[in-house]
Amino acid sequence: MNARRKSALQLLEAVTDAVILFAVYRLACHIWMSQSPHIYNMATSLRYAVLIPAVTIGYFSLFGLYNVRRRRDQVRSVILGCLATLVTVMLYLYLRHMDDFSRGILVVYTLGAMAALSIKYPVSYWLIRSFQQHRLEKHVLVIGTGALAREYAEDVRRQKPSYTDDKIVIDGFLGPDADFPGRIGGYDRLETLIESPDVDEVVCALDREESDQIYPTIRCCEHQGTRISVIPFYNDILPANPAIETIGRSKLINLRSNPLDNPVNAFLKRFCDIALSLALLVVLAPFFLVLALVIRLTSPGPVLFKQERVGRHKKHFIMYKFRSMRVNAEQDTAWTTNEDARRTGVGRLMRKLSIDELPQLFNVLKGDMSLVGPRPEIPYYIDQYKDTVPLYMLKHQVRPGMTGWAQVNGWRGDTSIPIRIEHDIWYIEHWTLRLDARILLRTALGGFINQEALQPKGNGG
Secondary structure: OOHHHHHHHHHHHHHHHHHHHHHHHHHHHHHHHHHOOOOOOHHHHHOOOOHHHHHHHHHHHHOOHHHOOOHHHHHHHHHHHHHHHHHHHHHHHHHHOOOOOOHHHHHHHHHHHHHHHHHHHHHHHHHHHHOHHHOOEEEEEEEOOOHHHHHHHHHHHHOOOOOOOOEEEEEEEEOOOOOOOOEEEOHHHHHHHHOOOOOOEEEEOOOHHHHHHHHHHHHHHHHHOOEEEEOOOOHHHOOOOOEEEEEOOEEEEEOOOOHHHOHHHHHHHHHHHHHHHHHHHHHHHHHHHHHHHHHHHHOOOOOEEEEEEEOHHHOEEEEEEEOOEOOOOOOOOOOEOOOOOOEOHHHHHHHHOOHHHOOHHHHHHHOOOEEEOOOOEOHHHHHHHHHHOOOHHHHHHOOOEEEOHHHHOOOOOOOOHHHHHHHHHHHHHOOOHHHHHHHHHHHHHHHOOOOOOOEOOOOOO
């Protein structure tokens, strides 16, 4: 992928979106103010003609609009960004008591922005496709005629590169298997072939039994000044972003490093957890008191349900929830269902809206949990999953979260545990503060709705 070209095109998209949003906002002001010119202050509304589109662009970036290529994902990001802007600005106007600013302008702006960008992106897509034939080609020579070379060829064939990618063209394969599709000779032809300027890169895809050819291949490419990439024969166990540590002449590949191993990243995430959880606890304190009273009056037993869970570094901790079920003896092993008779009337609503999870803000403040991360599990189920679900225990490298990447993508309740783990590992390997913000926003915009059917949360939870 041409990173420079990708960055330039992402910037171009953001700039064109900003121009469109600015025009839409100005148009919304004139349309709405023409209907009620004496009620609202036109100058006040126009003062935000740059700020509000800038907020929208920020949300677009947060929701990944400039990193996706599928039109469906682009439309979703546009809608989420526009709605998030509407909610944010409405809240700002309410807190500032700005009665001379028309809320109608925001509604017109939101609808207009959705419509304009829903037209812009299909048009952009059509223009890009029309210029696809002019996309640069990268001619590759593959060293190897084994399983790894075959896998690479299949990946290249299946890949649908975006307009930021060079089109990969495999000119041929070099190796001992005479029946390999696309083979154009043995290893001895490499130096002759790469003398030609037509070969842009050599991809070394040698299986374990062919590994004795790696050094000769690298030396030959360096002698001719040809770019070379190596697919290691242990490719299947490598993560997406392995870290390499150097100790003297030894280079150590850390197979399971993650961005939160960086002390700065860990500090930033923890700082945000403390600040946000503390702020939410202060704001929600009156609601907690009312809900606690309702729980006590509608069902005998404690207000809070406490359950042992497993957190970072496999350490056990006590997780807090509002009690949504009658006190029973199976709280550490039983599964809950949509129509579970053990639920209280209030508990059914709490679980539907995930209100029962809010006391976990105390866990976040204590450091047992984070606002965002893989959901914690009870020890009873970990003993089962770690032997049946590949890579299950890797999620314990980070603090568990109140919400997570799997949850906002619909993988909660009676859904596939392996797919949830795939989402958790992807989150751990690709963590950024921006990703956390995206997950929290998606949770606030509906990701907290619980569609659970069978979910091992325990009877009291």
